[in-house]
Amino acid sequence: MALWDDLGGDAVMGPLLRDFYARVAESPIARLFPSDLEQTFVRQFAFQSEFWGGPARYTPLRGHPRLRARHLPFPIRVEDAEEWLSCMRAAVAASGMIADQREQFIERMRQIAMAMVNTY
């Protein structure tokens, strides 16, 4: 499994996730999110860092991830997960992440996104 540093660490993932939420804000799934995405960005950055074996920033901030449970208040359909992924694909494409890591990163995000679907 790729590690945080292989993905480019803070220097790549910070700007990538900022760009991701800028795209989310302009997408049809924006309606699910708070209008100010700053805290969402901070939590996502902390999660990704911990998930990929970088600094464990999420647990001290928010506790156990329980990602599916945390997403249950939001009705997420397959189309919403696809939209989330398309924002993430675009952000990866525009990022400094090295080409070799991109496919694996996206695939892992795809798996998690599909696990968040809770509305059919």
Ligand code: HEM
């Ligand atoms: C499938 C489409 C998805 C939708 C529509 C979605 C939507 C949301 C929404 C509305 C929030 C609440 C915003 C906030 O608390 O500031 C949220 C929080 C969060 N999402 Fe997602 N999400 C999706 C997929 C994912 C995926 C794939 C991941 C991880 C790779 C993820 C990680 C997180 C994290 C870490 C938080 C913050 C949780 C917290 O600490 O409260 N989400 N998401």
